[in-house]
Amino acid sequence: xxxxxxxxxxxxxxxxxxxxxxxxxxxxxxxxxxxxxxxxxxxxxxxxxxxxxxxxxxxxxxxxxxxxxxxxxxxxxxxxxxxxxxxxxxxxxxxxxxxxxxxxxxxxxxxxxxxxxxxxxxxxxxxxxxxxxxxxxxxxxxxxxxxxxxxxxxxxxxxxxxxxxxxxxxxxxxxxxxxxxxxxxxxxxxxxxxxxxxxxxxxxxxxxxxxxxxxxxxxxxxxxxxxxxxxxxxxxxxxxxxxxxxxxxxxxxxxxxxxxxxxxxxxxxxxxxxxxxxxxxxxxxxxxxxxxxxxxxxxxxxxxxxxxxxxxxxxxxxxxxxxxxxxxxxxxxxxxxxxxxxxxxxxxxxxxxxxxxxxxxxxxx
Amino acid sequence: xxxxxxxxxxxxxxxxxxxxxxxxxxxxxxxxxxxxxxxxxxxxxxxxxxxxxxxxxxxxxxxxxxxxxxxxxxxxxxxxxxxxxxxxxxxxxxxxxxxxxxxxxxxxxxxxxxxxxxxxxxxxxxxxxxxxxxxxxxxxxxxxxxxxxxxxxxxxxxxxxxxxxxxxxxxxxxxxxxxxxxxxxxxxxxxxxxxxxxxxxxxxxxxxxxxxxxxxxxxxxxxxxxxxxxxxxxxxxxxxxxxxxxxxxxxxxxxxxxxxxxxxxxxxxxxxxxxxxxxxxxxxxxxxxxxxxxxxxxxxxxxxxxxxxxxxxxxxxxxxxxxxxxxxxxxxxxxxxxxxxxxxxxxxxxxxxxxxxxxxxxxxx
Numbered sequence: 001x002x003x004x005x006x007x008x009x010x011x012x013x014x015x016x017x018x019x020x021x022x023x024x025x026x027x028x029x030x031x032x033x034x035x036x037x038x039x040x041x042x043x044x045x046x047x048x049x050x051x052x053x054x055x056x057x058x059x060x061x062x063x064x065x066x067x068x069x070x071x072x073x074x075x076x077x078x079x080x081x082x083x084x085x086x087x088x089x090x091x092x093x094x095x096x097x098x099x100x101x102x103x104x105x106x107x108x109x110x111x112x113x114x115x116x117x118x119x120x121x122x123x124x125x126x127x128x129x130x131x132x133x134x135x136x137x138x139x140x141x142x143x144x145x146x147x148x149x150x151x152x153x154x155x156x157x158x159x160x161x162x163x164x165x166x167x168x169x170x171x172x173x174x175x176x177x178x179x180x181x182x183x184x185x186x187x188x189x190x191x192x193x194x195x196x197x198x199x200x201x202x203x204x205x206x207x208x209x210x211x212x213x214x215x216x217x218x219x220x221x222x223x224x225x226x227x228x229x230x231x232x233x234x235x236x237x238x239x240x241x242x243x244x245x246x247x248x249x250x251x252x253x254x255x256x257x258x259x260x261x262x263x264x265x266x267x268x269x270x271x272x273x274x275x276x277x278x279x280x281x282x283x284x285x286x287x288x289x290x291x292x293x294x295x296x297x298x299x300x301x302x303x304x305x306x307x308x309x310x311x312x313x314x315x316x317x318x319x320x321x322x323x324x325x326x327x328x329x330x331x332x333x334x335x336x337x338x339x340x341x342x343x344x345x346x347x348x349x350x351x352x353x354x355x356x357x358x359x360x361x362x363x364x365x
Numbered sequence: 366x367x368x369x370x371x372x373x374x375x376x377x378x379x380x381x382x383x384x385x386x387x388x389x390x391x392x393x394x395x396x397x398x399x400x401x402x403x404x405x406x407x408x409x410x411x412x413x414x415x416x417x418x419x420x421x422x423x424x425x426x427x428x429x430x431x432x433x434x435x436x437x438x439x440x441x442x443x444x445x446x447x448x449x450x451x452x453x454x455x456x457x458x459x460x461x462x463x464x465x466x467x468x469x470x471x472x473x474x475x476x477x478x479x480x481x482x483x484x485x486x487x488x489x490x491x492x493x494x495x496x497x498x499x500x501x502x503x504x505x506x507x508x509x510x511x512x513x514x515x516x517x518x519x520x521x522x523x524x525x526x527x528x529x530x531x532x533x534x535x536x537x538x539x540x541x542x543x544x545x546x547x548x549x550x551x552x553x554x555x556x557x558x559x560x561x562x563x564x565x566x567x568x569x570x571x572x573x574x575x576x577x578x579x580x581x582x583x584x585x586x587x588x589x590x591x592x593x594x595x596x597x598x599x600x601x602x603x604x605x606x607x608x609x610x611x612x613x614x615x616x617x618x619x620x621x622x623x624x625x626x627x628x629x630x631x632x633x634x635x636x637x638x639x640x641x642x643x644x645x646x647x648x649x650x651x652x653x654x655x656x657x658x659x660x661x662x663x664x665x666x667x668x669x670x671x672x673x674x675x676x677x678x679x680x681x682x683x684x685x686x687x688x689x690x691x692x693x694x695x696x697x698x699x700x701x702x703x704x705x706x707x708x709x710x711x712x713x714x715x716x717x718x719x720x721x722x723x724x725x726x727x728x729x730x
Contacts, residue, residue: 080476081446082657110475111445116658155678155687167611177614179607185600204600211681231600233684235550235569239594242544242690243608245675246532249542253667254658260674277670292447293481293619302618305642309625310610313520316576319598322520325607 007348008340009363015040017355017362018055024358025062026069027091034094042125043341046332047180049189050125053347057266058091058122059354066264067091067121073098076118076256081110084255087120089280096123096142100132100285107138107287114286116255119279122146122266126166127180127329133287134168134176137296142166143284145251145258147265148273150184150244151225153237156211158225159261162187163247168326170290172300174307178326183244184226188267191217191226196346204231221269250284257282372713373705374728379417380405382720382727386420389723390427391434392456399459407490408706411697412545414554415490418712422631423456423487424719431629432456432486438463441483441621446475449620452485454645461488461507465497465650472503472652479651481620484644487511487631491531492545492694498652499533499541502661507531509648510616510623512630513638515549516590518606519598521576523590524626527552528612533691535655537665539672543691548609549591553632556582556591561711569596586634615649622647 019036027035035058043051061067071090075083083102087095099115106113123129126142133140146161162182169177185205194201194217201217208214209223213232220226229240252259255278262277290296313322343351352365384401392400400423408416426432436455440448448467452460464480471478488494491507498505511526527547534542550570559566559582566582573579574588578597585591594605617624620643627642655661678687708716717730 077658079654079657080474082476082653084658106476109445110477111447111471112475112477112479114477114653114658151681152675152678152687154680154684156681157679159675159678165608169611169614177610179604179611181601181604181607185595202599207681211684229601229604230550230594231596234567235596235600236546236594238688238690239544239546239548242546243530245542245690246534246544249534249668249671253671254655254664256659259667259671277667288447288479289444290619292444293442293449293479294621299619302624302642303614306614306618306624310517310524313517313524314522315519316516316521316572319519319576322517323603325603325610 007345008342010340011040011044011337013362014043014052014341017351017360018052020360020362021055021059021354021358022091024360025059028070031069031071031091031094034097035091038093038097038124038128041128044333044336045125045127045329046336047125047329049187049192052343052351054122054124055354056350060268061121061266075102081106081113083115085115085117087117087280089119090121092121092123092144092281092283095120096129096144096283096285097132099283100129100140100142100287103140103285103287104133104136104138107289111292112286112288114284116250117283117285118255118257120257120281120283122281123283125180126164127168127178129285130166130168130178134170137170138287138289139169140167140288141286143247143251145248145263145282147267147270148261148263149188149220149226149267150228151207151211152245153228153230153241154233156207156209156225157261160241160244160248161263162226163244163251165243165247169303170300171303171307173304175326175330177303177307177324178329180326180329183229183240183247185229185231185240188220188226191220196344247284251282252278254284255282372710373707375705376405376409376702378727379408379706382716382725383417383420385725385727386424386719386723387456389725390424393435396434396436396456396459399462400456403458403462403489403493406493409698409701410490410492410694411701412490412694414552414557417708417716419487419489420719421715425633426486426631440467446471446478448480450480450482452482452645454484455486457486457488457509457646457648460485461494461509461648461650462497464648465494465505465507465652468505468650468652469498469501469503472654476657477651477653479649481615482648482650483620483622485622485646485648487646488648490545491529492533492543494650495531495533495543499535502535503652503654504534505532505653506651507648508612508616508650510613510628510646512632512635513626513628514553514585514591514632515593515609516572516576517610518593518595518602521572521574521590522626525606525609525613526628527591528609528616530608530612534668535665536668536672538669540691540695542668542672542689543694545691545694548594548605548612550594550596550605553585553591556585561709612649616647617643619649620647
C-alpha cells in the first residue's frame with residue numbers, strides 16, 4: 001500500500017485512511033467521506049498546504065470541541081436564489097459542499113444561486129467545492145475567510161485571512177478553467193515549507209510585527225503578518241487587500257459568521273480569540289447556469305478557443321511555458337493518481353500517530 | 366466658470382461640456398447624460414486615466430464609425446435571473462448602466478441578477494455602474510474586458526486587457542465598501558502620466574516585447590506589455606493573470622463579444638484588429654439583494670463595525686494611514702466637488718479643440 005522507499009502513498013489508500021480518522025472522531029459517513037475527498041484532492045493537485053498535512057489540525061479542533069461531528073446544518077434565511085446556511089459548528093470540508101449543492105438547486109430555479117455560510121470551520125481547498133457545479137455544467141465561485149494572519153496594505157496588524165477566491169468555468173474538449181488563489185502573495189503554507197527546509201523567504205511575502213519586510217519564514221510566530229497580493233504599496237498591494245477584504249465581507253459579515261480579526265483561528269500559534277462578532281468562520285458560494293447567457297454548446301466551443309489560444313501563449317525570455325489557470329494542477333493531479341502522493345517525514349509521523357491512536361492499520365511509523 | 370490660474374474646472378461645468386460633445390456627435394439625451402456623468406465621476410474620484418482625458422478617444426471611435434450614437438440595445442437571451450444584452454455597437458459608458466439596471470430588476474425577482482453584455486465599447490470607470498445598485502441597497506459587481514495590452518504571467522504576447530474588477534457593498538452610517546481595480550499592477554494610465562513627465566516607471570509595472578522587465582514608460586508603443594497584479598512569477602503574477610482571464614471570459618466569451626487578443630482596442634497605437642471572435646467588447650454586471658442572506662439593518666450595522674475596525678488599522682512603519690477600499694476616492698470626490706477638477710495642459714488643449722469644433726463655448730484655449 002505504502003512505498004516506503006519513495007515516501008509515496010496511493011491516493012485511494014490516503015483517502016481511506018482520512019475517512020477512517022474522521023469516522024473514528026464521530027463524524028457520520030457523509031462528513032467523513034467529504035473530509036477525506038477534500039483533503040486528498042488537495043494533495044492530488046499538489047496543494048500540500050491544504051491536504052493531509054492539515055488533518056492533525058482538524059483533529060485538534062475536534063478534540064477541543066470547536067468542530068462538532070454529526071452536525072445538523074440548516075437554512076437560516078432564504079429569498080429566491082439567495083440563502084444563508086448555518087453549519088451548526090460542523091466540518092467546513094463537508095458544509096461548503098452542502099452549500100454548493102444548495103446554490104446549484106437555487107441556480108436551477110433562478111439562473112444563479114448564492115449561499116453564505118456561517119458557524120462553519122476551515123473548508124480546505126476551495127476547488128473541491130466548485131467541482132460539483134462544474135460536473136453539472138455550471139460556472140461556480142467559492143470564497144472563505146480564514147485565520148487572521150494578513151495585514152491590510154500599509155498596515156501592520158493581522159486583520160484578514162489569506163481569504164481565497166476560487167472560480168471555475170466549464171469548457172468543451174478541455175478541462176474547465178479553474179482559478180484557485182489566496183489573496184496574499186503566497187499562502188502561509190509556503191512559509192511553513194521554507195521553515196522546515198531552514199531557508200529564507202523572498203522579500204515581499206511577509207513582514208515583521210512593525211510592518212517591515214522580512215525574509216524570516218517563522219516571522220508569523222513572532223507577531224509578523226502575510227502581505228496582500230501585490231507585495232508592496234508601490235506595486236498595488238491595496239488590490240490584494242481589497243480582494244481579501246471583499247472575501248471577508250461576503251463570507252463573514254453577510255452570513256453572520258465572525259470576520260476580520262475575530263475569525264477563530266485554525267493555526268495553533270494564534271491561540272484563542274475570545275471576542276466574537278458572530279458564529280464560527282464563514283464561506284460564500286455561488287453557481288450560475290450558462291443557458292441564460294448563451295447556448296451552452298456554443299459557449300463550450302468559445303471556451304475551447306480561449307483555452308487553446310492562451311495555452312499557445314509565447315513564453316517570456318527565460319520561461320518554459322505559460323499555463324492556463326488550473327492546467328498545472330491538472331497535470332499534477334493526473335500524475336499523482338498514477339504514481340501516488342509524496343508525504344514528507346514529519347507529516348508521515350503525524351499520520352502514523354493518528355493511525356495508532358485510532359487503530360486503523362494503514363499508516364505505520 | 367473656469368479658473369485659468371489653477372487649471373481647475375467645476376465638475377458641473379465639465380459634465381455640461383461633455384454632455385454637449387456627445388449630443389453634438391448624435392447621441393441621444395440618455396446616452397449623452399450617461400457619458401457625461403461617467404467621465405466626470407472618474408475625474409471627481411481622482412481616476413484621471415478614465416475621465417475627460419479619454420473624451421477625445423471616444424470622439425475618434427465615433428468618427429471612425431466604431432461607436433454608434435442613438436443605438437438600440439436589446440436582450441438577446443434570458444433565463445430567470447440571467448441575461449445577455451446586445452449593446453448594438455453603442456456607447457459602453459451608457460450601455461453598462463443599462464445592463465446594471467436590468468440586473469437590478471432581475472435581482473428583485475430572483476435574489477440576484479446577472480447580465481453579460483456584447484457588442485459594446487469602453488465603459489469608463491467601473492464604479493460609475495455599480496452606484497445604481499448601491500443606491501438601492503444592493504451589492505453589485507461590474508467587469509469588462511479591454512484593449513489587449515497585458516501579457517499572461519510568464520508570457521510576452523499581449524493577450525488581455527487591464528480588465529477591471531469592481532465590487533460594491535453598502536454599509537450603514539459609512540459610505541459603501543468599494544473595490545475598483547485593474548487586474549494589472551497598475552493601469553496603463555500610470556505609464557502615460559510618467560511618459561508625459563519624462564520619468565521612468567518602477568520595475569514590475571511593464572515589460573518589453575521579449576518579456577524582460579522595463580522601466581520605459583513608452584514601452585507599450587514598442588511592443589511591450591503590462592504585467593498582471595503580482596508583478597513577477599516569484600510574487601504570484603499568475604494570480605493577477607487568472608483574475609484578468611476570469612474577467613475576460615465572463616465579459617467576452619460568455620456574452621458573444623470579442624475576447625483576449627481579439628478585443629477591439631481603444632488605444633490608437635494598437636491599430637485595427639481584423640480577426641473577430643464576436644461583436645465589440647464585453648461587460649459582465651450583477652446585483653445581489655441582501656435580504657435573502659441577512660436582515661439588511663443588521664447587515665448595515667455589521668458593515669459599519671467592519672469599516673470602523675479596518676479604518677483604525679495601525680499603519681506599518683513609514684506609512685501615514687491605512688485606507689478602507691474606496692475611502693481615498695471618496696475623499697478626493699468630496700474635495701473636488703468643492704474646489705473643482707484639475708485639468709492638465711494637454712488635456713485642456715484637446716478639450717478646447719472639441720469645444721471649437723462643436724461651437725460649445727465652455728472651454729477656451
